[in-house]
Amino acid sequence: MGPGDFNFLQEMLKRESGLVLTEEKSYLLESRLIPVARKLSLNGIEELVVRAKNGTSPEVKKAIIEAMTTNESFFFRDIKPFDIFREATLPYYLDARQNTRKIKIWCAAASSGQEPYSLAMILNELGPKIAGWNVDILGTDISTDILDKAINGLYTQFEVQRGLPVQNLVKYFDKEDEHWRVKSELRSMVKYREFNLLDSFATLGQFDIVFCRNVLIYFDQETKAQILARIAECMPPDGLLFLGGAETVLGISNLFQPIPKLRGVYEVASKESGPSAFMEHPAVAAFAS
Amino acid sequence: MKSCLIVDDSKVIRMVAKKILQELDFETVEAEDGQVALDLCKNQMPDAVLLDWNMPVMDGIDFLKNLRQLPGGDGPVVVFCTTENDVNHIQEAMEAGANEYIMKPFDGEIIQAKFAQVGLL
Structure with missing residues (x-):
């Protein structure tokens, strides 16, 4: 993923969900967005970003935000x-x-x-x-x-x-x-x-x-x-x-x-x-x- | 260091459980069926027992019932670890005196979480 795509995702996530994605956590983009691209039958993160950028596919944006903001949980966590x-x-x-x-x-x-x-x-x-x-x-x-x-x-x-x-x-x-x-x-x-x-x-x-x-x-x-x-x-x-x-x-x-x-x-x-x-x-x- | 008796007829399962428990700082002892486990307990009660259900000679539930009758047999914390994953088996185990219940397949996280829940960690 090029720096342009990273910057776009970083700004979009901050604006839409408040999530701050630092460069050290850029690995999360790959691990969480590749499955999203696959689910939407897109050719990798690059195509996901293209779809999110052109604004015609709000569901793509939503899928990206959901994938990046979903965190594991378990019952009685931390007790x-x-x-x-x-x-x-x-x-x-x-x-x-x-x-x-x-x-x-x-x-x-x-x-x-x-x-x-x-x-x-x-x-x-x-x-x-x-x-x-x-x-x-x-x-x-x-x-x-x-x-x-x-x-x-x-x-x-x-x-x-x-x-x-x-x-x-x-x-x-x-x-x-x-x-x-x-x-x-x-x-x-x-x-x-x-x-x-x-x-x-x-x-x-x-x-x-x-x-x-x-x-x-x-x-x-x-x-x-x-x-x-x-x-x-x-x-x-x-x-x-x-x-x-x-x-x-x-x-x-x-x-x-x-x-x-x-x-x-x-x-x-x-x-x-x-x-x-x-x-x-x-x-x-x-x-x- | 706390001790844990691993009771399972599968050598592979015992090996995996042993590795996980040793990483959690337990001294481990192994038994391949309930009868061997019971004999070991008569000699020395462990702090914990990780117990399979289906085994030859004596199964896990009979071992547990016998263990709880022994002098000091109410001491060990018993965590079932079995492929039996229906409510009836779980309830039977709890009624027989099990403290917790793990449904196979398991991993280190589950063992750690369950052992922490029953105060072993």
Whole structure:
């Protein structure tokens, strides 16, 4: 691939999806776009670029963006954020939202659905504790292909063996030939929609808890700050943001502050000094000790 | 260093599992069927057992049931590793006292993920 094609793809990906593709990661173009060209019966990346450039094939552009922004996911990935969600976050919100009995959760890069379904499993395990509660989980992703997979909830044997305890496999999945499908009760707990984090958040609504893990790493500083600002706008003062292990808000945004001892979890910054209601909750204090 | 008993009648599978487990810092012992594995456990309980289902002499499920009856037999973490991949087999294994379940084919990532899940890593 010539430098002209690389520059075109680099600019297009930045403009359309915010993805920053450095030259060191140019190998990703080859490994991810050659299969796309093959699928579209095109003669390699060069022809893919020609089609994307002439603007007459929007589906080519979309396929390139989807291929470059789709990242692997697995159930209970990194485990710790899910422990925090189960042991600290949910006990806090079950107390703090007693009046409304509503909790809204957004997985901002839902990918093939493993993260939102992992959260749904944790919620389901609460049983009678959340009876009568209205807990919404919204999963969004820029890729419609990957969201189709999430909606179908159909996973390979390999995928259900990475991170998913076998007890959860038999409880929440049905076997279909060589695949495993998430049971309809669990699938119905999650709503999905296509969404580009560069677009306006106005139509999304408000969320108590936002999972935006392993996404910001692909954006430049300015885009990261803009996305964090828009996330903050759609959260209440006691909202919580979960980022990936290699991500932080420090040096990027002062709208969120890290929660001591809960790595990867940030709360909406407050003007008041002292620990927040979340940090003072007994379950949170116990988990963090 | 934790120990893992690899029980499988396939020499190739034992060899692959041994390599993966040694990279995860396990000391490994091998058995080609459930009876040999049971005799080894009577002598010394391992920390973990990676267990095939279909084997001659004594299969994996009978080994597990016998193991859990032995003094100290509730100690080892048992991870089934088998081509049996239907819900009934998984449930039978869990009821017999298995801690986790791997469906073959497996690779290093799956073994590592499952062993981490049950607290072995």
